Amino acid sequence: MLAASEIGDGAVLDLGIGSGLVAEAVLQALPDAQLFGIDFSNAMLDLARERLSPFGSRVLLRSHDLSDPDAIDLPPLRYKAAFSIQTMHHLSDTEKAAAFAWTAAVIDPGGLVVVIDRVKVDQPLFQDWAVVWRGVDSKTPRTYANHVEELTQAGDRPALLQDQLAWMTAAGLDACCLHLYGNRAVLVGRKPR
Numbered sequence: 001m002l003a004a005s006e007i008g009d010g011a012v013l014d015l016g017i018g019s020g021l022v023a024e025a026v027l028q029a030l031p032d033a034q035l036f037g038i039d040f041s042n043a044m045l046d047l048a049r050e051r052l053s054p055f056g057s058r059v060l061l062r063s064h065d066l067s068d069p070d071a072i073d074l075p076p077l078r079y080k081a082a083f084s085i086q087t088m089h090h091l092s093d094t095e096k097a098a099a100f101a102w103t104a105a106v107i108d109p110g111g112l113v114v115v116i117d118r119v120k121v122d123q124p125l126f127q128d129w130a131v132v133w134r135g136v137d138s139k140t141p142r143t144y145a146n147h148v149e150e151l152t153q154a155g156d157r158p159a160l161l162q163d164q165l166a167w168m169t170a171a172g173l174d175a176c177c178l179h180l181y182g183n184r185a186v187l188v189g190r191k192p193r
């Protein structure tokens with residue numbers, strides 16, 4: 001999606017860059033683009049810095065907490081896209097909505113937002129989801145309590161798919177879920193031109 005999005009020599013934001021594994025693939029796929037990566041873990045940023053050193057000045061990394069996006073010291077680049085992989089579930093729902101709003105505000109019109117993250121299934125539909133998913137994964141949780149317990153290990157806070165899309169829409173993005181696999185979703189937003 002990023003490679004097909006006319007990023008050119010514009011910039012891409014990686015929210016929760018971690019060790020830079022995904023950023024590396026993005027930089028390889030977009031040979032002229034710059035990348036600004038944010039993470040609040042200096043240990044992760046050190047790993048990303050090492051991994052992404054071959055890309056030189058195309059990469060900027062900073063320590064920031066996504067739960068306070070307005071405090072992010074954003075380098076003045078032309079942000080054509082933003083992505084966040086397996087990170088948003090660390091934020092509270094209010095913080096997720098604020099992070100989506102900030103992201104939509106800082107990217108250029110026409111810009112792309114890609115979020116790959118966990119999703120929670122709501123209790124009234126849990127058994128229906130489980131019937132479908134059990135055909136694929138024999139470890140599908142038996143009860144809604146097990147589902148929540150599994151999803152919230154280590155303080156994780158995944159949100160419902162519909163809430164995540166609603167926050168993206170409220171941020172002014174055209175948003176949809178392009179792929180869902182069990183409790184993982186690829187959410188995509190476009191900022192209208």
Ligand SMILES: C[S@@+](CC[C@H](N)C(=O)[O-])C[C@H]1O[C@@H](n2cnc3c(N)ncnc32)[C@H](O)[C@@H]1O
Nearest residue numbers: 016017018039040041044065066067085087090
């Ligand atoms: C599961 S890792 C994913 C890393 C990377 N996106 C990937 O897919 O390989 C989640 C990352 O989000 C970072 N993170 C979690 N909460 C954060 C926050 N509030 N602000 C900034 N980074 C955060 C963690 O430090 C970690 O590096």
